[in-house]
Amino acid sequence: MKAIVYTKYGSPDVLQFTDVEKPSPKDDEILVKVFAASVNAYDWHFLTADIFLVRVMGVGLLKPKNPRLGADIAGRIEAVGRNARQFKPGDEVFGDMAGHGNGSFAEYVSAPESAFALKPANLSFDEAAAVPMAGVTALQGLRDEGQIKPEQKVLINGASGGVGTFAVQIAKSFGAEVTAVCSTRNVDQARSIGADHVIDYTREDFTQSGRQYDLILAANGYHSLSAYKRALTPRGIYVMAGGTQAQMFEAMLLGSWMSKTGGKKMGGVSARPKQEDLVFMKDLLEAGKVVPVIDRRYPLSQTAEAVRYLGEGHARGKVVITVEDRV
Numbered sequence: 001m002k003a004i005v006y007t008k009y010g011s012p013d014v015l016q017f018t019d020v021e022k023p024s025p026k027d028d029e030i031l032v033k034v035f036a037a038s039v040n041a042y043d044w045h046f047l048t049a050d051i052f053l054v055r056v057m058g059v060g061l062l063k064p065k066n067p068r069l070g071a072d073i074a075g076r077i078e079a080v081g082r083n084a085r086q087f088k089p090g091d092e093v094f095g096d097m098a099g100h101g102n103g104s105f106a107e108y109v110s111a112p113e114s115a116f117a118l119k120p121a122n123l124s125f126d127e128a129a130a131v132p133m134a135g136v137t138a139l140q141g142l143r144d145e146g147q148i149k150p151e152q153k154v155l156i157n158g159a160s161g162g163v164g165t166f167a168v169q170i171a172k173s174f175g176a177e178v179t180a181v182c183s184t185r186n187v188d189q190a191r192s193i194g195a196d197h198v199i200d201y202t203r204e205d206f207t208q209s210g211r212q213y214d215l216i217l218a219a220n221g222y223h224s225l226s227a228y229k230r231a232l233t234p235r236g237i238y239v240m241a242g243g244t245q246a247q248m249f250e251a252m253l254l255g256s257w258m259s260k261t262g263g264k265k266m267g268g269v270s271a272r273p274k275q276e277d278l279v280f281m282k283d284l285l286e287a288g289k290v291v292p293v294i295d296r297r298y299p300l301s302q303t304a305e306a307v308r309y310l311g312e313g314h315a316r317g318k319v320v321i322t323v324e325d326r327v
Ligand SMILES: NC(=O)c1ccc[n+]([C@@H]2O[C@H](COP(=O)([O-])OP(=O)(O)OC[C@H]3O[C@@H](n4cnc5c(N)ncnc54)[C@H](OP(=O)(O)O)[C@@H]3O)[C@@H](O)[C@H]2O)c1
Pocket: 040, 041, 042, 133, 134, 137, 157, 158, 159, 160, 161, 162, 163, 164, 181, 182, 183, 184, 185, 186, 201, 219, 220, 221, 222, 240, 241, 242, 243, 244, 269, 270, 271, 272, 310, 313, 314, 315, 316, 317
């Protein structure tokens, strides 16, 4: 089968579109014919090892231990292992290969069935592949770490990317009043996905406005932790999902220390793929409360271009890899 592989860290130029052995499912696994995948910053970090921690975490100190890339996937089950009970051949599924060897940039994957859920019936494979990692990160950030409640004032910084476009819609589905922060060219997009208020970060710094929010999800960009803290209501919660490396390290190193005084909580989300959260997303998607925003599509052979585009940091929603023409 065709797949994307890499044997050294580097730019997307090191990605090769090549032939690899088609996997066969182990006892607890399902074999999925991939129709679409999507690109995440996660893939960029694995490709470039730009964050040293990625190497230390066992991905490979000098070169990647695992040559396969890609987490998000949507496709159709071709075969099931003998202990796999949840699905049957022919079922359409979506899922996240993180923690299962990655490899969604390929014609087939094999992984434990717990990595998948039935594809939302109303979504194309392209749309479904856009959901797992970004959608579940936004969900776990808002619901689990952020303790989101109806009528709260919630701000999403970086509202126009993969995580942000899901976060705006998920926060609305919880009944929050949502403020989206994005650049000028994405203001209309933020309104179209339901944001009640939109702040153009090129014109206004929300941390200086005096307005305060019950929950802030930081998906992209950078503000200091003290600036975020200032923009929280007295019992407000800050959840760092991503952004600049400084934003991530400040939240990890200083968050719990800064939460010790006063009622504000400064923390982060480290999203974990969970089948029940895929099902939660499926329900939101089928109810029409969340609609994936797709910026661009690339064929599997041009995955390097897709990853390069994502890596530039200005994707508007999700970047999808179309593996088979079944959208
Ligand atoms: N914690 C976790 O478990 C977890 C899981 C998934 C992802 N992440 C992290 O979350 C972050 C976001 O992921 P993503 O998929 O949303 O990335 P993405 O799709 O690549 O984000 C691109 C978007 O970010 C916006 N942006 C860039 N600079 C900005 C700024 N200064 N202020 C506000 N928006 C800005 C861009 O809009 P403009 O072009 O208009 O600026 C663009 O729409 C990444 O750092 C990723 O590593 C973390």
